[in-house]
Amino acid sequence: MTDDAPDSAPKSPTLTPLSWFSGNRAGLAALTISVVALGLAGAPYLTGGDFGGRVRAYLLAHPQVLDEVVAARDVAARADRTSGINAAVARNPAVLAPAPGEPAFGPVDARVTVTEFFDYRCPYCKMAAPEYLKLMEANPDVRFVFREWPVLDQGEVITSQYAARAALAAHAQGKYLAVHQALMAQSALSIDGIDRILVASGIDLQRARAAMATADTSRLLADIHTGAAAMGLEGTPTFFINGKVTGTNNPADLARLITKAKEG
Known part of the structure; x- marks a missing residue:
């Protein structure tokens, strides 16, 4: 190092993998997707195309499935963002x-x-x-x-x-x-x-x-x-x-x- 050396500092808590902006956005996106998913889950039931209501009944009995869908969506979205950022750097390393x-x-x-x-x-x-x-x-x-x-x-x-x-x-x-x-x-x-x-x-x-x-x-x-x-x-x-x-x-x-x- 060419500058002054850092003083000792207390150990910081474990951090989440989300950044300050993206963490807040991810929560909002998850909530939005959950609402949309619930709406879509109900649509077949209302139109009679829900295999006799079995899909709706399953989702009502196992709501954690929607959480898994949202989590998978967030993982895919983060992967897409990561790929996009890395591609941008590859195009212009000087950045x-x-x-x-x-x-x-x-x-x-x-x-x-x-x-x-x-x-x-x-x-x-x-x-x-x-x-x-x-x-x-x-x-x-x-x-x-x-x-x-x-x-x-x-x-x-x-x-x-x-x-x-x-x-x-x-x-x-x-x-x-x-x-x-x-x-x-x-x-x-x-x-x-x-x-x-x-x-x-x-x-x-x-x-x-x-x-x-x-x-x-x-x-x-x-x-x-x-x-x-x-x-x-x-x-x-x-x-x-x-x-x-x-x-x-x-x-x-x-x-x-x-x-x-x-x-x-």
């Missing part, structure tokens, strides 16, 4: 290449590269962060790219955007990981709170604010948004290992995938 000024740690010629898209206000990102930093410590031969993707701001709220710019400014002063960890450790962020984190981390606040407002910083974040859209990303955190989306945000799974990539 994952670190840009000048973007935080990246580990050997430039590393055999394995891990890239994370994240937002500092994303709860799953916060849960994964401590164990992710431990993965860095355990794999000094792996290159880790931190891709600032502030997507959770709404209306006049700019906290995610401000945090991303602050972290990039901290990187310019050689203290990215300390600021990254402090931002992830906060359950709720505010503009003033982010400034306090910068000062507490030894950042020159005046220099940082100037860096945050530059066209280069705006261009970098805009390019990240454009690249994420081109790949079809739906939520944070999203991890890639050697250009392949992992489909999981569980640090233990990531560790196994990193080991597999090293052996491959």
Whole structure:
């Protein structure tokens, strides 16, 4: 690593394999599909084409079948999303290449590269962060790219955007990981709170604010948004290992995938 080393952090809880956006959408989609499935299940009964009502009776007696159908649909949908993302990266591998000024740690010629898209206000990102930093410590031969993707701001709220710019400014002063960890450790962020984190981390606040407002910083974040859209990303955190989306945000799974990539 070429930046400051991460401090020790408490073990985070086990994470679900869904990202912050896609997890919420998946729940809504499942509910919608269940309602549609129930409607379709009733249709043959009403029209007399239900094998004497046996299909309807079976579904009423075994409603878990509908859950299995929804689960199978979600698995297929995730597989389709994964294939689409990987195909987009295969068409344009440069979309994952670190840009000048973007935080990246580990050997430039590393055999394995891990890239994370994240937002500092994303709860799953916060849960994964401590164990992710431990993965860095355990794999000094792996290159880790931190891709600032502030997507959770709404209306006049700019906290995610401000945090991303602050972290990039901290990187310019050689203290990215300390600021990254402090931002992830906060359950709720505010503009003033982010400034306090910068000062507490030894950042020159005046220099940082100037860096945050530059066209280069705006261009970098805009390019990240454009690249994420081109790949079809739906939520944070999203991890890639050697250009392949992992489909999981569980640090233990990531560790196994990193080991597999090293052996491959």
